Amino acid sequence: MCDEATVRESDAYLSNLSRRHFNTLAAGAAAAMVLPSAANAQPLTSTDVEITTPDGVCDAMFVHPTEGQHPAVLMWPDILALRPAFRQMAARLAENGYAVLVVNPYYRDAKAPVIKIGASFQEQSTRDIVMPMYRNLSATTHMSDAKAFVTWLDAQPAVDTEKKVGTMGYCMGGPIIMRTAATVPDRIGAACSYHGGGLVTDRDDSPHLLIPKMKAQFLIAVADNDDERDPNAKVVLRETFDEHGLEAEIEVYEGAMHGWCVLDSRVYNHVAAEKAWARTLALFQRAL
Numbered sequence: 001m002c003d004e005a006t007v008r009e010s011d012a013y014l015s016n017l018s019r020r021h022f023n024t025l026a027a028g029a030a031a032a033m034v035l036p037s038a039a040n041a042q043p044l045t046s047t048d049v050e051i052t053t054p055d056g057v058c059d060a061m062f063v064h065p066t067e068g069q070h071p072a073v074l075m076w077p078d079i080l081a082l083r084p085a086f087r088q089m090a091a092r093l094a095e096n097g098y099a100v101l102v103v104n105p106y107y108r109d110a111k112a113p114v115i116k117i118g119a120s121f122q123e124q125s126t127r128d129i130v131m132p133m134y135r136n137l138s139a140t141t142h143m144s145d146a147k148a149f150v151t152w153l154d155a156q157p158a159v160d161t162e163k164k165v166g167t168m169g170y171c172m173g174g175p176i177i178m179r180t181a182a183t184v185p186d187r188i189g190a191a192c193s194y195h196g197g198g199l200v201t202d203r204d205d206s207p208h209l210l211i212p213k214m215k216a217q218f219l220i221a222v223a224d225n226d227d228e229r230d231p232n233a234k235v236v237l238r239e240t241f242d243e244h245g246l247e248a249e250i251e252v253y254e255g256a257m258h259g260w261c262v263l264d265s266r267v268y269n270h271v272a273a274e275k276a277w278a279r280t281l282a283l284f285q286r287a288l
Contacts, residue, residue, distance in 0.1 A: 041095035042066070045158075046087075051103075053148040055141065058107040060149075062156070063091050064099035069160035071288040072153040074146070074180065075102040076173030078262055079130055080121060082112035085264040096281060098166070098288075099158045103149060105176070106133040108141075120266055121259075134172060139179060139205040146180035150187050164189025164216075164288050168280065170262055174199055178207035181214040190287035191216045192280050194261040195223040200233040211240045217287045218248035221276045223258040249279065 042065035051058045061082065064070055073093060077086045082104040090102040104112035114133065119126045146167075154161050165187045169177035174196010181188040191214075193199065199220070200208045218241065222234055234250050241248040256272040259265035 042097060044091060044094050046091060046094075049101075051149060051152045053107075054144050055108055058103055058145070058149075059111050060101055060103040061087055061090060062099070062101050063087075063094040064156075064158040065094060065097060069158060070097050070099045071163040071166065071284070072150075072156075072159045073098045073100045073166040073168060073284070073288075074149050074153065075100055076105060076167070076169040076176045076180075077102065078171035078173060078259070079134055080119070080126070081106050081114050081130070081133075083115070083264070084113075084117065085262055088263060098284065099153070099156065099160075101149060101153055103145070105137060105145070105172075106130075108136060109133045118264075122266065137172075139175075142176045142179040143183040146176070146183045150180070150184045154187070166190040166192070166284050166288050168192045168194070169196055170194045171196065171259065172198075175207045178210060178214075181216045181218075182210035185213055185215045188214070188216045190218070190283050192219040192221070192283065194221045194276055195226060195256075195258045196220070197226060197258070200230070200236045208237055208240055211246065212244050214244075214246060216246070217283060218246065218250075219276075219279055219283050220248060220250040221261070221279070222250065222252045223260060224252060224254055224256055226258050227252045249283070 044063055045066045046061065046063040049060050049062045051060055075086065075090055082102060086102050090100040094100045106114050110133065115126055115129055121127060150165055153159050153165065167177045167180045167188055169192070174193035175198050177191040177193055178199060181191045198207070200206060220237060227234065234252065237248065238250055253260065253272045253276065256269045257267040259267050260269040261273045261276050262268060
């Protein structure tokens with residue numbers, strides 16, 4: 001999860017880059033914001049939707065191929081919530097044949113976007129906005145939201161309910177995909193965490209403790225600096241997934257910093273992000 005340590009590590013990482021390397025990184029991030037369409041991309045229908053939950057009405061984006069029915073994917077954004085970067089990421093996935101719902105997890109407090117376009121978590125003013133909303137979420141809200149969103153997806157004509165549902169989570173979305181897989185285990189067939197923090201904790205509500213309830217296959221893509229801070233987390237996850245017979249690809253992405261998969265992140269790493277994207281598509285093809 002993003003925190004003050006993440007801010008310091010990102011600043012140190014960027015300050016250690018040569019100017020040439022930094023300019024290359026920036027150019028790669030800019031290019032990523034106009035990523036080419038998927039091969040054989042299908043025409044899309046994209047709609048801003050509202051979903052009733054036990055706690056209110058969630059604003060979200062639902063994007064899917066215009067024709068036919070498709071496996072559903074529930075996408076949980078990072079700590080900066082639903083914004084243009086995630087809209088583009090959801091559309092790119094939909095081009096590959098999926099009905100994608102990307103939600104605003106802070107709907108209890110504000111409609112998306114909750115920050116100004118281009119704002120960074122490195123800015124104290126941004127943290128002052130999002131951290132109180134982040135703290136209003138909990139394992140309980142994660143699970144109640146997951147159930148509401150999957151139920152909504154299953155009611156959409158564009159969703160093939162004969163297929164399993166996938167879920168993807170970035171940063172704080174990592175723990176949420178674990179809780180989603182445990183809350184609706186008969187529907188979730190694949191779950192992906194990208195630089196997700198707090199998958200293994202010493203709390204009673206640690207996400208890894210829910211693994212016995214899950215039936216999904218997993219992709220756990222770990223940031224290099226997150227692994228440095230908690231190298232045992234991947235070991236505990238591997239042991240627990242193996243104990244309960246669940247397929248899980250767990251990998252530390254060398255040189256990739258927390259946030260590397262998100263298009264508008266200051267530490268976006270195009271090569272590593274594309275690797276994670278390819279592994280995601282392969283998992284969804286197998287499991288959904």
